[in-house]
Amino acid sequence: MSQRSEENHLFPVFLKLDKIQTLVVGGGYVGWEKLGALLKNDHKANVKIVAPEIRQEIREIAAVRSTIELVEKEYDPSDLEGIDLVIGTTNFYEVNQQIYRDAKAKGILVNVADTPELCDFYLGSTVKKGNLKIGISTNGKSPTFAKRLRAILEEVLPAHTDDILQNLAAIRKGLKGDFEKKMEVLNEITASFVHHKKEN
Numbered sequence: 001m002s003q004r005s006e007e008n009h010l011f012p013v014f015l016k017l018d019k020i021q022t023l024v025v026g027g028g029y030v031g032w033e034k035l036g037a038l039l040k041n042d043h044k045a046n047v048k049i050v051a052p053e054i055r056q057e058i059r060e061i062a063a064v065r066s067t068i069e070l071v072e073k074e075y076d077p078s079d080l081e082g083i084d085l086v087i088g089t090t091n092f093y094e095v096n097q098q099i100y101r102d103a104k105a106k107g108i109l110v111n112v113a114d115t116p117e118l119c120d121f122y123l124g125s126t127v128k129k130g131n132l133k134i135g136i137s138t139n140g141k142s143p144t145f146a147k148r149l150r151a152i153l154e155e156v157l158p159a160h161t162d163d164i165l166q167n168l169a170a171i172r173k174g175l176k177g178d179f180e181k182k183m184e185v186l187n188e189i190t191a192s193f194v195h196h197k198k199e200n
């Protein structure tokens with residue numbers, strides 16, 4: 001069999017966390033971090049957290065959000081009922097492995113935090129400016145690089161980035177005519193973005 005080349009084969013998708021049900025197993029530091037990552041992207045994310053011990057910080061978040069459910073008990077496979085996506089963060093490799101196996105058996109996509117061999121998908125660093133979102137993956141090579149690149153992009157993207165998007169959305173909506181004509185106009189309007197970059 002031929003060796004897979006050293007490049008990123010991951011396919012990025014942008015999930016609607018308010019339309020699906022996510023389960024986080026484990027309510028410690030890593031569980032808190034992953035919950036934070038979900039909520040940073042969508043404060044209305046539906047998240048259930050299952051763990052016998054749940055950190056105070058998570059309790060405080062759940063207390064003010066009806067979309068977050070805490071279940072204080074050890075994980076068992078019935079927790080996967082009605083779940084679309086699962087993130088395992090317990091401090092027991094065997095439990096994380098079981099979560100992975102159970103999720104696979106049910107056809108649920110699973111991520112065991114910080115354990116690439118037990119992941120169908122990875123979490124990425126995300127940059128948000130209004131309607132714009134950029135997801136960054138280093139293919140597991142360096143999450144710290146992803147974090148730094150996020151900070152750089154957050155800094156360099158102008159504050160009015162979303163205004164540009166809003167204007168383009170308005171123009172797009174107002175454009176009459178056939179599909180090809182629409183594309184022609186939108187390509188023309190946005191051409192200067194690329195030229196501007198080349199000149200610098």
Ligand SMILES: C[C@@]1(CC(=O)O)c2cc3[nH]c(cc4nc(cc5[nH]c(cc(n2)[C@H]1CCC(=O)O)[C@@](C)(CC(=O)O)[C@@H]5CCC(=O)O)C(CC(=O)O)=C4CCC(=O)O)c(CCC(=O)O)c3CC(=O)O
Pocket residue numbers: 033034037111112113114115116119121122123124125126136137138139140141142143144146147150
């Ligand atoms: C493969 C992946 C699987 C997954 O967890 O989804 C994974 C794996 C591992 N992470 C580890 C450690 C750290 N992870 C972070 C941070 C983040 N990790 C995230 C994602 C991912 N981490 C996926 C790949 C993403 C990609 O390809 O880029 C981010 C982007 C998203 C998020 O988690 O929300 C978030 C930054 C968010 C942001 O700030 O923008 C930091 C830095 C910090 O916290 O400051 C450290 C410590 C420093 C270091 O080690 O680099 C370890 C070693 C554990 C150990 O030593 O035992 C492994 C295991 C291994 O590599 O084998």
Ligand SMILES: NC(=O)C1=CN([C@@H]2O[C@H](COP(=O)(O)OP(=O)(O)OC[C@H]3O[C@@H](n4cnc5c(N)ncnc54)[C@H](O)[C@@H]3O)[C@@H](O)[C@H]2O)C=CC1
Pocket residue numbers: 025026027028029030031050051052053054055073074075089090091092093095114
């Ligand atoms: N804290 C960190 O920065 C890092 C942690 N890790 C690893 O990630 C894992 C989790 O770390 P932390 O969150 O810091 O640990 P933690 O000890 O703070 O939290 C573990 C959580 O798992 C829960 N748990 C234990 N058994 C369970 C079960 N059977 N069912 C459901 N929940 C269960 C506990 O109640 C607790 O809420 C550990 O394996 C750790 O080695 C890896 C890299 C960095």
